[in-house]
Amino acid sequence: MGILKRITEWAMSPWGQSVPIHVAWFLIWVAGIAGLLFLIVHAIYVRYFAPAEEFAGSVSPALAAELPRQIPRHSLAARLFHWIMAASMFTLLFTAFLPKVGVQFNWVTYHWIAGSVLTVSIVFHVIHASFWLDFWAIWPDRADMVDAWRRVRRFMGRPAPPPRKFAKYPLENKLYHGAIVATGLSAIGTGVFMMSRVHTVFFPRNPYLFSDMTWGLMYVLHGLAGIGLIALVMVHVYFAVRPEKLDITKSMVFGTMRREFYLKHYDPQRWAVEVSQPGSNRTDREA
């Protein structure tokens, strides 16, 4: 309870029960500073200390020659989802936290509308990823674990073979996705219930849906998830604009990445790219 008390604010309910009411707002600054520190440390590390990337294995020239110049990576549907989610996420973060740091405006309506858009887009994404994409491509597998261990050992200066090239998503991508799933679903799950506390077009207002304690914990979880997303989004934007990652970022805009980038970083056996035949419609499944 000690740490929970320090990161939350509590009040006495009308029934004399001590209940949490929301997260302590100083955590906004903690998340922002933590995110900023990560960016600075990472940028310094990459600039001055990081060794050149080294991967095991190589791609046969014959296979490379068969690949198109632009490798399809993200389908139009996947890209649309990503940018809609990004827009709603930024709206949610700005409307949630700007008023807490002194920028006053009418934020609640924008917040729940953006939350509704995010919820619908997430539902779409889950269905789309489950039935049209390779669902497991974004989740860590055994090869990721083995390679991660090799990278850690090499980072510590201990002997280990070079890791293999990546599958469609590097382990860092997969872990980030996992963190976004955890925080995003926490924010959405609690946010949907919290919409019953304000006037929306979806539910009749019912502030007594849960007990004060349950509501309080829900607000705390919502706040913690939102504050976590501040740092996560900062890190995401940082990597998106890093020069060595720009090919990945561009692929989220145009749908494809350069063949050279693909061959340098990705293992065709772990992320197989088939050349689309005229009239075929494999792009979604490949992406």
Next chain:
Amino acid sequence: MSVIRDVMPAFDLVQPRSVNDAQRLLQQYGEDAWIMAGGLDSFDWLKDRIKRPKVLVDLSGIEELRGIRPAGDGVEIGALTTLTEIVKHPVIREKYGLLAEAAELIASPQIRNQGTIGGNVSQDARCWYYRAGWPCYRAGGNICYADTPEGRNREHAILHAERCVAVNPSDSAPALIALDARFVMRTSKGEQVVDAEDYFIGPEIDITRLHILKPGDLLTAIRIPSTWAGARFYFEKVRDRNVWDFALMNVASAMQVSGNTIQRIRLAVNGAAARPLRLKGVEDAVLGKSATPATGEMAGKLAVQGAIPLQFNAYKIPLMRNLVKRAIGGVEEATWAF
């Protein structure tokens, strides 16, 4: 429930003698400071232990905040001027009778002797859930106890409610809006002057305050231009007890008429929302029309468009409709319609 105690809680009392000193102290202590003018709102909060400031900044010794003086073509009223002084001031009575009338209907003679104009426009909401110290939105919590099926919300908002449904309790505020007054504040950025209607904010902007004063800021004066001096004024306050009470709703209008045609008008109500509402749409709709009960009828209907009653305050919709009607068409001709 809170219990009023006889003894004041402990806090540091500072009594500045100038606006500069007051502002310096307020900025030094920030959110730990509490501004006290007449003390009539402050003492309840402090004795109930609902608000627990570390430092109380008592403005009563600042003479420059007192008095009514000419300013440009109008008057400037120091924020510490008592309501009684405003009621009795000959220029206010002669030219700005709307404010004199509104001030005279505030509370009781004793309270008007002590209460200040700055305090009246800056006082906090009267919602009893909030004032009882419950952790509602306005107190920094996550619920409005008044906006629930069982909530006692007879006195609460019918317009612009956003999570919190408390209303602004000031009687002088709508009169000052109708007179196109400007509020003079000292902030960290220097002197700031805002239109009266912009001094007040609703919960959609900041759910914990009724006005734009932030910690460290100080309201120093209210300026009334001569624009509406001697206009046709109307003020009406409806309350449960006519001896003294807060308004269930009030209305203030200033009209310039030619013949009986409305040439210009400013109209405001309070008690309908968390901030006093200037009814700009109604003003536009009645311009150029005769100040008759028929126009008032139309204006009243327009004024309540979008009103959403709570469980126990549906009466406020016809109340507001009729107050607006009377403010435009006059009382004698008006009949109450439900």
